[in-house]
Amino acid sequence: MPEGLKLDYPRLEDGAALWRIARDSRVLDLNSSYSYLLWCRDHSATSIVARDADGDPVGFITGYLRPQDQRTLFVWQVAVDHSQRGRGLAAAMLGTLVARTAEELGVEFVETTVTPDNAPSNRLFTSFADRHSAPMRSDVLLDADVFPDDGHEPEVLHRIGPLAA
Known part of the structure; x- marks a missing residue:
């Protein structure tokens, strides 16, 4: 954990900072x-938010439990403020x-x-799976042609687990 930062639950009033x-x-x-x-x-x-010494958000992960599989945490977005990049946040x-979420909600x-083309995110999830000795399966979930806007790359689904208890 980078020094001077605290991990916390996001609160409603954090929403604007997460958007920024x-x-x-x-x-x-x-x-x-x-x-x-x-x-x-x-x-x-x-979800989770990283706060600086003043309590201001400097990073976040948004996630949710899949409605069809409450043991699966779907990570929606991972973002780190420019000022905190390269610190392992x-x-x-x-x-x-x-x-x-594994402890509190039974996520597996x-x-x-x-x-x-998102090398940093691909590394983040591959290294997470490696650190936890968990299998990772990757398959295209959404082909580029299903997106209404031009130029969107395919979205590759990474499924990691089961995670060790």
């Missing part, structure tokens, strides 16, 4: 500000979030989608 971090990343698909507010309200138990957030699997 996602927007400023210039790599994430930016959702509406409304969705980040609701995410902090409705999916706090399956994304890995610390992911490890803490998965451990917390992690899923996420990543585009082929």
Whole structure:
């Protein structure tokens, strides 16, 4: 865990900061500000926020339990503020979030989608699976041609697990 940061549950009032971090990343698909507010309200138990010494969000992971499989945590977005990159924060957030949801909610699997060109995210999830000695299966979930906007790459589903208890 990077020094000077604290991992916490997101709160409704964090939604605007999470939206700004996602927007400023210039790599994430930016959702509406409304969705980040609701995410902090409705999916706090399956998400995480990193706070600096002043309590301001500097990173987050949004996630939810799959409705068809409550043992699977789907990681929606991982974002780290530019000021905190290169410190291992994304890995610390992911490890803490998965451990917390495994203990509190019975999570045994992690899923996420990543585009082929997103090397940092692909490394994050591959190294997470390696650290936990968990199998990882990867298959295209959404082909590029299903997206209404031109130029979207396919989304590859990574399924990690089962995770050791």
